Structure formats: C-alpha cells, structure tokens
Amino acid sequence: MSTLLLLPGDGIGPEVIEQVRRVASRLANDLTLEERAFGGTSFDQFGTPLTEEAEAVALASDAVLMGAVGGPKWAGAPRAQRPEAGLLRLRQAMNVYANLRPAICFDALAGASALKPEFVSGLDIMIVRELTGGVYFGQPRGIETLADGQKRGVDTQVYTTSEIERVSRVAFELARGRRNKVTSCEKSNVMETGLLWREVVTALHARDYADVQLEHMLADNAAMQLVKNPLQFDVIVTDNLFGDILSDEAAMLTGGIGLLPSAALGDPGKPGLYEPIHGSAPDIAGQGLANPLAAILSFEMALRWSLGRTDLADKLNAAVKAALEEGARTRDIGGSLTTAQMGDAVLKGL
Amino acid sequence: MSTLLLLPGDGIGPEVIEQVRRVASRLANDLTLEERAFGGTSFDQFGTPLTEEAEAVALASDAVLMGAVGGPKWAGAPRAQRPEAGLLRLRQAMNVYANLRPAICFDALAGASALKPEFVSGLDIMIVRELTGGVYFGQPRGIETLADGQKRGVDTQVYTTSEIERVSRVAFELARGRRNKVTSCEKSNVMETGLLWREVVTALHARDYADVQLEHMLADNAAMQLVKNPLQFDVIVTDNLFGDILSDEAAMLTGGIGLLPSAALGDPGKPGLYEPIHGSAPDIAGQGLANPLAAILSFEMALRWSLGRTDLADKLNAAVKAALEEGARTRDIGGSLTTAQMGDAVLKGL
Ligand SMILES: CC(C)[C@H](C(=O)O)[C@@H](O)C(=O)O
Ligand SMILES: CC(C)[C@H](C(=O)O)[C@@H](O)C(=O)O
Numbered sequence: 001m002s003t004l005l006l007l008p009g010d011g012i013g014p015e016v017i018e019q020v021r022r023v024a025s026r027l028a029n030d031l032t033l034e035e036r037a038f039g040g041t042s043f044d045q046f047g048t049p050l051t052e053e054a055e056a057v058a059l060a061s062d063a064v065l066m067g068a069v070g071g072p073k074w075a076g077a078p079r080a081q082r083p084e085a086g087l088l089r090l091r092q093a094m095n096v097y098a099n100l101r102p103a104i105c106f107d108a109l110a111g112a113s114a115l116k117p118e119f120v121s122g123l124d125i126m127i128v129r130e131l132t133g134g135v136y137f138g139q140p141r142g143i144e145t146l147a148d149g150q151k152r153g154v155d156t157q158v159y160t161t162s163e164i165e166r167v168s169r170v171a172f173e174l175a176r177g178r179r180n181k182v183t184s185c186e187k188s189n190v191m192e193t194g195l196l197w198r199e200v201v202t203a204l205h206a207r208d209y210a211d212v213q214l215e216h217m218l219a220d221n222a223a224m225q226l227v228k229n230p231l232q233f234d235v236i237v238t239d240n241l242f243g244d245i246l247s248d249e250a251a252m253l254t255g256g257i258g259l260l261p262s263a264a265l266g267d268p269g270k271p272g273l274y275e276p277i278h279g280s281a282p283d284i285a286g287q288g289l290a291n292p293l294a295a296i297l298s299f300e301m302a303l304r305w306s307l308g309r310t311d312l313a314d315k316l317n318a319a320v321k322a323a324l325e326e327g328a329r330t331r332d333i334g335g336s337l338t339t340a341q342m343g344d345a346v347l348k349g350l
Numbered sequence: 351m352s353t354l355l356l357l358p359g360d361g362i363g364p365e366v367i368e369q370v371r372r373v374a375s376r377l378a379n380d381l382t383l384e385e386r387a388f389g390g391t392s393f394d395q396f397g398t399p400l401t402e403e404a405e406a407v408a409l410a411s412d413a414v415l416m417g418a419v420g421g422p423k424w425a426g427a428p429r430a431q432r433p434e435a436g437l438l439r440l441r442q443a444m445n446v447y448a449n450l451r452p453a454i455c456f457d458a459l460a461g462a463s464a465l466k467p468e469f470v471s472g473l474d475i476m477i478v479r480e481l482t483g484g485v486y487f488g489q490p491r492g493i494e495t496l497a498d499g500q501k502r503g504v505d506t507q508v509y510t511t512s513e514i515e516r517v518s519r520v521a522f523e524l525a526r527g528r529r530n531k532v533t534s535c536e537k538s539n540v541m542e543t544g545l546l547w548r549e550v551v552t553a554l555h556a557r558d559y560a561d562v563q564l565e566h567m568l569a570d571n572a573a574m575q576l577v578k579n580p581l582q583f584d585v586i587v588t589d590n591l592f593g594d595i596l597s598d599e600a601a602m603l604t605g606g607i608g609l610l611p612s613a614a615l616g617d618p619g620k621p622g623l624y625e626p627i628h629g630s631a632p633d634i635a636g637q638g639l640a641n642p643l644a645a646i647l648s649f650e651m652a653l654r655w656s657l658g659r660t661d662l663a664d665k666l667n668a669a670v671k672a673a674l675e676e677g678a679r680t681r682d683i684g685g686s687l688t689t690a691q692m693g694d695a696v697l698k699g700l
Contacts, residue, residue, distance in 0.1 A: 070539075084539045114577055119464045135507065141542045150511040153546035157485065157507070161500040187591070189420075189434045192491045196503035223599040224607070227464055227577070241537070245595060249573040257574070 001030055002062040002307045004299075007038035007054070010074075010083055011280025012290035012339075013067020014041075019292035019343035020065060020299045026350050027312055028303070034061065038090075039069030039083035039280075049086025055093050063306035064094070064273045065299055068280035083280075092132050096264035096273045097163070098170040099129040099243065100301070103230075103250035106259060108324040112333055113255030115230070125233045125250050126178065128171040129243025131264050133163045134193070136240045159193045159239065164200040170265065171237035172209040181213040181234035185222045185242055197239065219246065226250055251277050258291030258332040261298035263305050272306040274298040288338040291330040293320060296346055319349030351380055352412040352657045354649075357388035357404070360424075360433055361630025362640035362689075363417020369642035369693035370415060370649045376700050377662055378653070384411065388440075389419030389433035389630075399436025405443050413656035414444070414623045415649055418630035433630075442482050446614035446623045447513070448520040449479040449593065450651070453580075453600035456609060458674040462683055463605030465580070475583045475600055476528065478521040479593025481614050483513045484543070486590045509543045509589065514550040520615065521587035522559040531563040531584035535572045535592055547589065569596065576600055601627050608641030608682040611648035613655050622656040624648040638688040641680040643670060646696055669699030 004024070008014040024031055036042075036054035043049050049069070058064045069083035079085065105113065105123035113120045138156035145151050168184070175182045184201045186194035198216055205214045217225065219242045225232065226246065230253050238246060251257045260277040276294030284290060297320060304313035328345035329335020337345065354374070358364040374381055386392075386404035393399050399419070408414045419433035429435065455463065455473035463470045488506035495501050518534070525532045534551045536544035548566055555564045567575065569592045575582065576596065580603050588596060601607045610627040626644030634640060647670060654663035678695035679685020687695065 079545075082539070088540070114466060114469045114579075115464050116466055136540050138504075143542050143546050146510070151546055151550075152508065152510045153541075153543035154488075155507045155541045155543050157505045158502065160496070160502045187594070189432070190438070190486050191503075191505045192493050193503035193505050195429075196493050196501055200501075220594045220598040223573070223595045224602040227599060227602040229464075242595075244537070244570045245573045245592075248570040249577060249599060252574040252577040 001032060003032040003034060004302060004307070005058055005061040005064045006033060006035045007064060007066040008035065008041070009039040009067040009069045009280065010041055010071050011068050011282045011285040013039070013069070013280055015286070015288065015290050015339045016276065016292040016295035017065070017067040019339060020295050022343050023296055023316065023346060023350070024299060026347055027316060028309065031307070038066060039086055040071055040074040042086065043074060043077060043081055043083065048081060049083050050089050055090065058090060058094060058271065061271050063271050063302040065295070065302055066273065066275045067295060068276065068278065070280050071282040088136060091264060091273065092137065094264070094271060094273055095132060095266040097130060097132045098167045098265045099131040100174070100263040100265065101127040101129060101243070101247040101251070101277060102260065103127065103247070103254050104260070105254040106256060106321070106324055109254070109256045109259070109333055113253060115253055120230060120253055120255070123230055123254060125230065126174055126235045127243060127247040127250055128167060128174065128235060128237045129247055130163065130167045130239050133159055134240035157191070157193050157241070159196060161196070161200050164197050165204055168201045168204050168237055171235050172205070172212050175212045175235040179234040180211070181215070183215045183217050183222070183233055183236045185217050185219045185236060185238040185246065187219050189218060193239070201237070222246055223249060226253060247277070256333055258330065259293045259297065261294050261301050263298070263301040265305060272302065274302045288340065289331050290339050291332050292339050292342050296320060315350065319346050322349040351382060353382045353384060354652060354657070355408055355411040355414045356383060356385040357414060357416040358385070358391070359389040359417040359419045359630065360391055360421050361418050361632045361635040363389070363419070363630055365636070365638065365640050365689045366626065366642040366645035367415070367417040369689060370645050372693050373646055373666065373696060373700070374649060376697055377666060378659065381657070388416060389436055390421055390424040392436065393424060393427060393431055393433065398431060399433050400439050405440065408440060408444060408621065411621050413621050413652040415645070415652055416623065416625045417645060418626065418628065420630050421632040438486060441614060441623065442487065444614070444621060444623055445482060445616040447480060447482045448517045448615045449481040450524070450613040450615065451477040451479060451597040451601070451627060452610065453477065453597070453604050454610070455604040456606055456671070456674055459604070459606045459609070459683055463603060465603055470580060470603055470605070473580055473604060475580065476524055476585045477593060477597040477600055478517060478524065478585060478587045479597055480513065480517045480589045483509055484590035507541070507543050507591070509546060511546070511550050514547055515554055518551045518554050518587055521585050522555070522562050525562045525585040529584040530561070531565070533565045533567050533572070533583055533586045535567050535569045535586060535588040535596065537569050539568060543589070551587070572596055573599060576603060597627070606683055608680065609643045609647065611644050611651050613648070613651040615655060622652065624652045638690060639681050640689050641682050642689050642692050646670060665700065669696050672699040
C-alpha cells in the first residue's frame with residue numbers, strides 16, 4: 001500500500017488538487033492520501049512555507065503531489081518565508097534533481113496554440129531540467145551595500161560532474177523509450193558551467209549512450225528553435241535556470257498550459273515530487289474556473305514513476321484524452337466547464 | 351565628417367557587410383569607412399579575435415558595425431581566442447551597456463512567422479538588454495578539478511545599482527518615444543541580483559519616470575507571454591543572460607530574423623556597436639544566399655543613434671520597406687534573390 005502526500009498550496013492549488021482526490025479515490029482506492037499545508041497557506045498557519053513535520057511526511061511518502069504556491073499576499077514576506085522558498089527547500093530536501101516537463105500538444109487542442117497548427121500538431125517534447133543545483137542554490141549569494149551607498153547583488157551558479165551526469169543519464173534513458181534524441185542546452189560560449197556541462201554530457205554519451213542521437217545547442221538558439229521548428233525536438237536536457245525558461249516557453253507552444261504536468265525525480269526508490277506546470281493563478285482562485293487536468297495528469301505521472309502503477313496511469317491518461325475528445329473544456333481552453341465539471345468528465349471515463 | 355568602422359567578421363558577415371558598403375557609399379558619401387579583421391578571421395591572421403589596433407580604431411570611431419562572428423572552424427581554439435571572446439572584449443572595451451534589440455514584424459512578412467498572423471501583425475517590441483555585466487563577466491569563474499577527480503564549474507552573476515540604473519534609464523527614455531510602457535524581467539523570486547534589479551528599477555521609475563507604465567515580470571513568465579500574447583509588450587528591459595535568450599525568442603516570433611538589426615550603446619557621445627541579430631550561418635556562407643537587410647538596418651540604427659543622421663536613417667528605412675513591399679525576398683524569407691540582388695533592391699529606393 002502506497003502513500004501519496006497532497007500539498008494543495010495556494011491560489012488555485014486546492015481546487016485542482018480536490019479533483020485529484022476524487023480521481024484517486026475512484027481509481028486507486030488502496031492508495032493512502034495524506035495532506036499538509038504548503039506555501040503561503042502554511043506560512044499563514046505556521047509562520048513557515050514548509051513545516052519540518054510536512055517535510056518529514058514528504059520524505060516518508062511514496063510520492064508528493066503539489067498544487068501551486070505563491071501569490072501577491074505573500075510578496076512582502078521575508079525572503080526565506082516566501083512560498084517559493086518552501087518549494088525550493090522541498091526540492092532540495094527530497095533531492096529531486098531531474099525535473100521532467102513534457103510539452104505535449106493534445107490533438108483536440110492543436111488549434112489553441114498561438115502557433116500555426118502545422119508547427120505544433122503532434123508536438124511531444126520532454127524537457128529534463130536539473131532541479132537541485134545551479135544558480136538556484138549556489139553560494140555565495142546576497143546583496144551588500146558598498147561604501148558609496150550603492151548596492152551589489154551576487155548569485156553563483158555551480159555545477160559538478162556528478163550533478164550534470166545524473167540528470168543527463170535520466171535524459172538519455174528517457175530518450176531510449178522515445179525518439180532516441182537528446183538536445184543538451186547551455187551557454188558554453190560564455191559560461192564555464194556551460195563548458196563543463198557540454199564536456200560531461202559528451203563524455204557520458206560516448207561512454208554509455210552512444211546509441212542515442214546527441215545534439216548540443218546554445219540556450220539562446222534553443223529559445224529560437226522552439227518557436228521556429230518545435231517538432232525537431234525529442235528530449236531536451238538543461239540546467240535549472242535555462243530549464244525554467246525553456247520549459248515555460250515550450251509549454252506555451254502547446255496552447256494548453258492548463259494541461260501540462262511535471263515530475264521531479266531523485267534516485268530510484270526515492271519519492272518523486274509532482275506538480276502542474278501552471279502557477280497559483282491568484283486572479284481566478286476560488287472561482288471554479290481552473291483547469292484540473294494538469295494536476296490530474298501530474299497524478300498520472302506519479303502513478304507511473306513513483307507508485308508503480310503504469311496500468312492505472314494508462315487508464316487515467318485514456319480517460320483524460322476521451323474527455324477532451326468529447327469536447328470537455330474549461331475556460332482556459334475555450335470552454336465553459338467548471339473545475340469540478342472537468343473532474344466529472346474525467347471520472348466518467350474511469 | 352564621421353567614421354564608421356566595419357568589422358565583417360566570419361561566415362556570412364563579409365557578404366552582408368559588403369552590401370552595407372554599397373548602401374553607405376550611395377547614401378552617405380561623406381562618411382569615412384574603415385575596416386578591420388574580427389573574430390575567427392582575425393584569429394587566423396593575427397592569432398587573436400580582436401587586435402589591440404582594431405580595438406583602438408573602434409574606440410576612436412563614431413560607430414562600429416560588425417557582421418557576425420564564430421563558426422565550427424574555431425570551436426577548438428583556446429577559450430580566450432575564440433571569436434566570441436573577441437566580441438565580449440569589444441563590448442566591454444566600448445562600454446556599450448545598453449543593447450537595443452528590436453523585434454519588429456514587417457507587414458510584408460507577417461505570414462512568415464510560425465505564429466498565426468493575428469498574434470504578430472504589427473509587432474514592435476524593443477528589448478533593452480544589459481550588455482556589459484552579469485554572468486558574462488562576473489568573477490570568480492572557472493572550472494577546477496576536485497580531489498576525487500570530479501570537476502566543478504563556477505560562474506558568478508554580479509550587478510550593482512548603477513549598472514542596473516543606467517540601462518533602465520535607456521529603457522524608460524525609449525518608452526517615452528514609443529508606447530510608454532516598460533516591462534522589467536528578472537527572477538527576483540530566486541535570484542539576489544533579480545531582487546536588486548527589481549528594487550533599482552522600481553526606485554528609478556518612482557524618481558524619474560513615473561509617467562511611464564512599469565510592469566515587473568518573471569523571466570520564465572516573459573518567455574511564455576512572448577508566445578502567448580507578444581503584442582502586449584512595448585519595451586522590455588532585462589539582464590545580459592535573460593536578454594540574450596528573450597531577445598532571440600522575440601526575434602524569431604517575427605519570422606524575419608534575417609531582417610533584425612541591433613544597437614549597443616554606451617554613454618552619450620561614445621561610439622555605438624551595431625550588428626545584425628543573426629549569426630555567422632557557416633552553412634550558407636560564401637554562397638550569396640544571406641539576407642543583407644539586418645546588416646543594412648543595423649547601419650540605419652548607426653545613422654540614427656551614433657552618426658546624427660536621422661534624415662538618412664529615415665530614407666534608408668523607407669528604401670528597405672519599399673523593397674520588401676515590391677516583393678524583394680532572399681531565400682530565408684521565401685524568395686530567391688541573392689545577397690547582392692537584395693542590396694540592389696534597396697539601392698533602387700535610395
Ligand atoms: C516558483 C519558482 C521558484 C519556480 C522556479 O523558478 O523553479 C517555478 O517558476 C517553476 O518553474 O517551478
Ligand atoms: C556570440 C555570443 C557571445 C552572443 C551572446 O551570448 O551575447 C550572442 O549570442 C549574442 O546574443 O550577441
């Protein structure tokens with residue numbers, strides 16, 4: 001019997017996680033669901049975006065599924081108590097270094113993209129973003145005041161061989177089960193970590209993955225190529241910061257960011273952290289307008305990657321596709337279903 | 351009498367700069383044209399991508415116009431001798447801290463974008479990228495080998511109040527002559543330099559530019575919004591690395607990267623550095639296939655911003671637009687004109 005920890009979080013988080021609850025009870029009634037406060041909601045209750053108790057429960061679970069964190073309400077909180085800080089702490093505590101962010105264009109939604117359908121129909125990119133290193137965590141960092149009253153801000157990007165290797169390994173393994181191509185993105189023409197990144201990926205490829213097609217692409221060029229010809233990509237592997245930006249760009253190409261899930265994985269056997277790509281969307285929170293599919297598909301990823309239930313994952317995926325094909329649409333994808341009605345549409349297919 | 355230094359550089363650089371030469375002789379025959387080797391071409395001749403002599407000539411000119419640098423031929427050169435290193439050194443020596451990168455969708459070309467015409471027609475974004483600071487130049491940086499044989503790469507991003515202020519001032523000033531809106535992009539939710547960036551831009555706005563509409567947007571969200579609704583932007587101001595990525599993404603939205611110029615400006619009265627957005631495109635170099643319009647429009651920016659000849663800049667801009675409206679097209683924008691024939695088409699309008 002497995003345990004899934006739900007962290008609904010802020011904004012639309014609770015509404016979309018509520019639909020996951022319904023789906024989970026129907027689909028996997030032997031799954032134990034736990035729930036804890038997280039993000040701003042946790043800060044309001046406990047003065048911290050992630051309590052030690054919640055962190056411990058996360059580490060002891062088989063998978064963690066979060067909704068979303070953040071919102072204007074907490075923008076003034078001290079930096080270390082911001083909702084985002086809780087998320088960064090959780091990522092690091094769980095050591096989930098490989099963030100899988102699929103950018104998939106669902107057939108039923110190809111028309112919703114800003115791009116012409118011929119550029120995105122059939123799109124299926126898997127972005128593997130390094131998640132526990134780089135400029136997000138490097139030391140030294142801070143803001144100091146200089147003698148002349150000026151301020152000076154510093155961030156440090158650090159990567160080691162093993163950090164680059166383990167995330168690249170995930171990318172190569174994934175590619176083997178897909179179209180067998182990995183595009184590694186960095187700025188090796190200007191950054192030292194980019195140079196090391198390229199060197200480590202190249203060596204790992206030669207050593208263990210020579211059967212996979214490997215291509216190196218500068219991050220700025222990748223940002224262009226994603227617009228120019230997104231269908232050229234299969235798996236993209238990149239660092240924490242470039243991954244943050246490129247995965248958001250890629251997600252938006254699909255026209256359906258309300259549908260995109262993500263998984264953050266650590267070493268085999270350790271719990272994964274799952275979350276929709278979309279944010280907390282405070283402007284529509286509490287109104288039943290949010291699309292729960294990204295959260296539901298994040299649960300699907302949890303079934304697949306952490307809970308050992310590929311069968312249920314496939315079933316859930318089919319139910320989501322069927323709902324879309326039958327025309328179920330929340331507002332973000334041009335329809336008028338409420339969050340709960342979209343949940344109903346998926347339940348119908350289970 | 352003003353002096354313009356031409357740095358044709360590598361790949362398609364020389365071909366496109368050749369067309370600038372023709373245009374300049376017709377349009378501004380009192381302009382003195384100098385020329386020096388640059389990038390890989392300079393490395394081949396002198397063992398360095400930028401000689402001290404060329405650097406001195408650049409600093410003594412009224413404007414510098416480069417073609418492009420880089421190519422596979424020099425990928426194995428020692429890092430400090432790579433073509434890109436020459437460009438970074440030139441930017442810093444000239445102290446051109448504000449990089450103006452317009453993303454304009456020419457009416458005649460709206461159909462060429464991967465985006466649906468209604469998302470890009472009329473697009474006119476000005477990206478102001480900080481160009482002489484941040485992670486491109488911060489110390490410490492390097493790759494060290496650890497005791498266990500692992501390597502560790504480090505880059506440092508540094509920004510001071512005055513660095514942020516001077517580039518933001520350029521953005522606010524530009525906005526006043528446009529649609530009066532500035533979007534400032536950073537990752538203040540995870541980076542210290544992002545936090546300082548937001549603070550400095552906010553303070554400068556309140557102090558000197560309260561009449562301009564200011565909006566803050568996280569860089570990952572900006573990467574999404576550029577795809578979702580690019581027409582929402584007027585001026586974007588951001589740091590060196592985010593600017594590199596976001597400006598390339600924005601350029602590609604227009605469908606006409608072969609047409610986009612850029613300007614890098616320092617303090618008033620100092621020479622500016624002008625260059626097409628496109629790279630050296632080694633795959634088509636020497637074949638007369640390259641589009642010279644980006645280089646010609648970079649010359650237009652030089653006339654406008656460094657050479658004090660707005661009249662000639664307007665005339666040149668009109669000639670380029672006329673050529674496009676009459677259907678002049680190189681291969682990249684769906685036609686079959688050679689580089690020189692596109693030059694002819696512009697000359698016709700002068
Ligand atoms: C909320 C924020 C800290 C986070 C990040 O930058 O990683 C978010 O943008 C994401 O991509 O999950
Ligand atoms: C060539 C390279 C160093 C450069 C950069 O990263 O600044 C290029 O991508 C650019 O945008 O001008």
